[in-house]
C-alpha cells in the first residue's frame with residue numbers, strides 16, 4: 001500500500017517525512033507513558049524532589065510528542081492533497097490515452113465511484129490511517145521496552161502477548177475483509193439494479209410493471225441487506241474477539257504483577273505504576289482493529305484505480321505516418337473482443353477517395369465494430385486497417401482521428417451551450433465558420449426554438465435536445481471538422497419524418513468525402529458506390545453495387561426484399 005501511495009506521489013518525500021515524524025511521535029508517546037512509572041513511584045514513596053524531576057521529564061516528552069504529532073499531521077494533510085491531485089491527474093491522463101473502445105458505460109460508472117469516494121478514501125490514508133497505525137504499534141512497543149527495563153518478567157510477558165493480540169487482529173481482519181467484499185459486491189449489484197430499474201421505467205409502466213425487473217431489484221436489495229447484517233455481526237464478533245484478547249493480556253499482567261509483589265520481588269509502588277502502564281499499553285492497540293479494516297477498504301479502492309491506470313494502451317508510433325489520400329482499405333481484418341470469439345473474420349475491401357460505401361448486415365454482424373476499427377477505437381486482432389495507404393497503427397490515434405469524422409447513433413453532447421458543442425468539431429474555427437456549419441446542418445432552427453439561441457444549454461449528455469436534434473449537432477461538428485473521411489451510422493429509422501428529412505438534408509453537406517455508412521435508409525444503399533454485405537458471423541457475404549447484387553439474387557437481394565416489404569412506404573418517400 002505504501003509503495004502504491006509513493007508511486008502516486010512520485011518522489012513521496014512528504015509521505016516519508018510524515019512516516020518518520022509519526023514514528024518519533026509514537027516513541028515519544030510511549031516514553032511519556034513509561035515516565036509515569038517513576039513519577040508514580042516517587043509520589044507514592046513521598047519523594048517530592050524525584051517527582052518534580054520525573055514530572056519535568058514527562059512534560060518534555062509530552063511536549064516533544066505534541067510537536068512531532070502536529071508536524072506529522074501537517075505533512076499528512078499535505079500528502080492527502082498531493083494524493084488526490086496525483087490520482088485525479090493520473091486518472092484523467094489515462095482516460096485520454098485509453099483505447100476509445102474500452103471507455104464504455106461500465107468504465108464510466110467505475111470512474112464516477114472511484115473519483116468521488118475512492119480518491120477520498122485513498123487520500124486520507126496517510127493522515128487518518130498510516131499515522132494512527134504507526135502510533136498504535138510504535139507506542140506499545142516503546143512501552144514494552146520500558147516495562148522490560150523496570151521489570152524484565154512483566155516486560156517479557158507483555159512482549160509475548162503482542163503476537164496473541166496480532167493474531168486477534170488478523171482474525172478480525174479476515175472476518176471483516178471477507179464480509180466486506182461480499183457486501184461491496186452486493187452493493188454494486190443493487191446499485192446496478194436500481195439504475196436499470198430507473199432506466200426501464202417507461203417500458204415497465206407501458207406494460208403495467210413486468211414483475212421480473214422488480215423481482216431482480218428486490219432480490220438484489222435483499223442480498224445487500226443480508227450481507228450488510230453479516231458484515232455488522234462479523235465486525236462486532238471480530239471486535240469482541242480482539243477485546244477479549246486485550247482483556248486476557250491485562251489479566252495476565254495483573255496476576256503476574258500481584259504474584260511478583262506477594263513474592264517480594266516487586267514493590268507495591270512499582271506494581272501500581274506497571275498496572276497503569278499495562279492499561280496504557282493496550283489502549284492504542286484497541287484502535288488497530290478499526291483502522292485495519294478502514295485501511296483494507298482504501299487499499300481495495302487503490303487497487304481498483306491501479307487496475308485502470310495499468311490497463312493496456314494502444315501502441316503509438318514515435319513519428320506518425322502521413323496518409324497519402326482519403327482512401328480506406330481493410331486487408332483480411334479479423335477482430336474479437338474476447339479470445340476465441342471472433343466478431344469479424346477475413347474482411348477485405350477498399351473505399352476509393354470521395355466515394356460512399358454502404359455497410360449492410362444483420363444485427364450483431366459487426367458493422368459498428370468495423371466502423372470503430374477504422375477510427376482506431378481498438379486495434380485489429382489480425383490483418384490491417386489502412387487510411388491513405390498507411391496502417392492506422394503507423395498513423396497513430398491522433399492522426400487517425402484527425403482524418404475521420406464520426407456521426408454515430410448515440411450522440412453524446414457535453415453540458416454546455418449549443419454553440420460550444422458544435423465548435424468542438426474544430427475548436428480553432430472562427431464564429432462565422434461555426435455558424436455556417438450550424439446552418440448547413442439546420443441547427444439554427446434548434447437555436448431559434450431554444451430560449452437562449454446559440455447560448456442555450458443542451459443539458460447533460462444533450463438531454464434537452466431530441467435524438468434527431470443531437471444528430472444534427474453532431475453532423476454540424478463533422479461539417480466544421482471537414483475531415484476527409486466520414487464514418488456514419490445512419491439510424492434515421494429511429495427518427496420522426498421531419499427530423500429524418502432534416503438529418504438527410506444535413507448529410508448532403510458531407511458528400512464528397514470518403515464515406516463508410518452503416519446504412520439504414522434504402523436510398524443510401526441504392527445510391528452507394530459500393531455495398532458491403534456482412535453475414536451474421538462477421539464475414540463478407542457480398543460486395544458490389546445495387547444492380548449487380550440484385551442480379552446475383554444472394555443475401556443482399558433477400559435483405560432488400562425484406563426491407564422493401566417491411567418499409568415499402570420509405571421507398572415512396574425517398
Ligand SMILES: Nc1ncnc2c1ncn2[C@@H]1O[C@H](COP(=O)(O)OP(=O)(O)OP(=O)(O)O)[C@@H](O)[C@H]1O
Pocket residue numbers: 337338343361362363364365366367368369370
Ligand atoms: N464492447 C464489446 N465487448 C464485447 N462484445 C461486443 C462489444 N461490442 C459489440 N460486441 C459484440 O460484437 C458483435 C458485433 O456487434 P456490433 O455492434 O459491431 O454489430 P452491429 O452489426 O453493429 O449490430 P447492430 O446493427 O445491432 O448495431 C455482437 O455480438 C456484440 O455483442
